[in-house]
Amino acid sequence: MNLDPVLLSRLQFAMTIGFHFIFPPVSIGLAWLLVIIEGFGWRRGDEVYVRMGKFFGKLLAITFAVGVATGIVMEFQFGTNWAEYSKFVGDIIGVPLVAEGVFAFFLESAFLGVYLFGRNKLSKGVHWFSILMVAVGSTISAFWILVANSWMQTPAGYVIQNGRAELTNFFEAVFNPSTMIRFFHTVEAALITGAFVMAGVAAYLLLKNNRAEVARKALKLSIIFGLIVSLLELFPFGHGHAVQVAQTQPEKLAAIEGLIDGQTNAPMVLFGVPSEDPPRLDYSIKIPGVLSWLAYGNAEAYVKGLNDFPPDEIPPFWLTFVSFHSMVALGQYFIAVMLIGAFLLYRKKLWNQRWYLKLLVFSIPLPIIACQLGWIAAEVGRQPWVVYKVMKTADAISLTVSAGEILFSIILFGLIYLFLGALYIYLVVREVKRGPEVGQAKKVTA
């Protein structure tokens, strides 16, 4: 059997980073929600929020631990599996990784310890500050890793000389054309994820009639928060990201939007069945002009299609198209769910709509899936390049590592991640079933 080290390295990267990327969105989302919860607990002296903080703090701790554990691999696998890439772009890509470590990893890791172990050791204000630093740190971390990834999508501030990409302007490289919009888009996705995790867990507690006083306040908070962030994700952030892709990565836009032939008055595809070699879209439902209008603000604008590019420079069509459209569909679903929740909340009917509470429980994994799909669309949509128009993925691997070695590591990490994933679900479900601690009996005053 002939194993292809490029394919294996890509599989390994997809697996290790895909599995890792389950956890940071949950952590970032929960951390910001905990900033609000602990803030209420501290400033209002409301013990319901204190118990809510302890309860969701435990879920954050488990999530964070698996995120940290699987994150270690991230820092080293550029060197292990992508040595040629590391040598070629190390002058640029290494810097955001260092900045992430110095400005983010230290902050979030150090203060998570303070948050988890310091509740009774520190003043309430300092304890609140510790969860704020966890939230800030994890968000800064997202920023720097998106700087690195965005540079690979839309490289800037560099020159190719001496057989490598060399930095010419740090700020242009950091704030390359896609960094900021992708940062907002991704952090927003993390906040949606946190909101749905919290809402789903609170709904479960309500269904089981377990600590309803905590569950109600948690549900109310997560629905209001979730509605705001889901709407913001559609506009301006999701839309803004698509416009950026249209301007800077036309091949990717054509693939995600399913535009085979370039045209003016380009349609938006609501549904379609894609196939490859050559790229084709069947049974599609389209609205003419909308893509031109969304991408360029003009329904008559010409949008390039996949056939406008050399066949060896377009991304795999099926996966890019399907992942993107599924993500968008889920995004609409999140808005709908949160709108219904807000409506029920407004009508004071939320607490006993069992169908809706069940829907929330069922929806817990969906934002995580949406994050994965968005990431797949972004990364697969960049192919065949590892750094857009600068370096091909096939040229980026480690030449000294054999296919057999990579296969070994895929199997090893695969088994470990299956085990960790199962344990994570088991522990979170267990913690949720146990529920928040019982409130102290109200002091009876005569």
Added chain:
Amino acid sequence: MIDLSTVWFALIGVLFTGYAILDGFDLGVGVLHLFARNDKERRINMNAIGPVWDGNEVWLLVGGGALFAAFPPVYATVFSGYYLALILLLAALIFRAVSLEFRGKVDSPGWRRLWDWSFGLGSLLPAILFGVAVGNILRGLPIDENGMFTGSFLGLLNPYSILIGVLSLSMLVMHGALYMTLKTNGSLQARMSKWASGAWIGFVVLYLLATISTALVSPFLFDGVLKSPLFWMLFLLLVAAVIYIPLTLKEEKYFRAFMSSSITIACLIGLAAVSLYPRLVPSITNLAYSLTVYNASSTPRTLTVMLIIALVGMPIVIGYTAYIYRVFKGKTVITEESY
């Protein structure tokens, strides 16, 4: 005038030293965990490092990141060359990380035993492998004229590197035991003190052996460096720190003993770095093929940007890290928040 590449050679040394001192005691505690006598001791072990281990591990990530950014060919060549060893190391660190959080979550003896082993072996393996990695660097890696690694996984397990691996283990067990003397009292503290003394003897013997072996295996490391005042300063400080450990232990001045062992670690890494300089990875194939701070560094612009990041960021990091150690200083007490 010291050039930027040299500055970053030194700074990466500082980062890895920070890692070795801080996560070093975590790993040592993890190894000692394999010898704990009962559940209470095991909980004390885990909670003694509970609030700080995660921040400590970040020093490794930042060190790795800095190596990537400052010396990309070194990062690429060494990590792809060490492929299987590094994969095993990462797997061990994954298990170590989750075992701390997972162990206390389910109240069943089988569950706890699983995570006790995971914590212990997840610490033992890195404690040895880091030493083996350093040993291979000191010995030199098989690198050809194009800077490509030409060796094999089994080639990394040569006697000299294994010796350095065991040296690293003894040093970290000593260091971890000294940390535990700060976190415990009574009979457990006395036992930790004994562990530290035992490991100290092992460490001294192994260090002497390692020094002799290094002179035989890698004579180039001593070329010129014996005239360097920095080398002799580090060496004298090392000797003083090593001798000071048993003296302070005897008088039960545990904090001083722990600080001495921290200085010991710093001096050892410093000596290795001074001897290696300007090489980062000597080539055993031909010394002329070595990766050095000159032929393997990033551009001055990148090194400058990173220096600014480090000068802005690290004082803040060190500030709050010191604050956090102050908050959690003193003996480990098991409370409702504990693991």
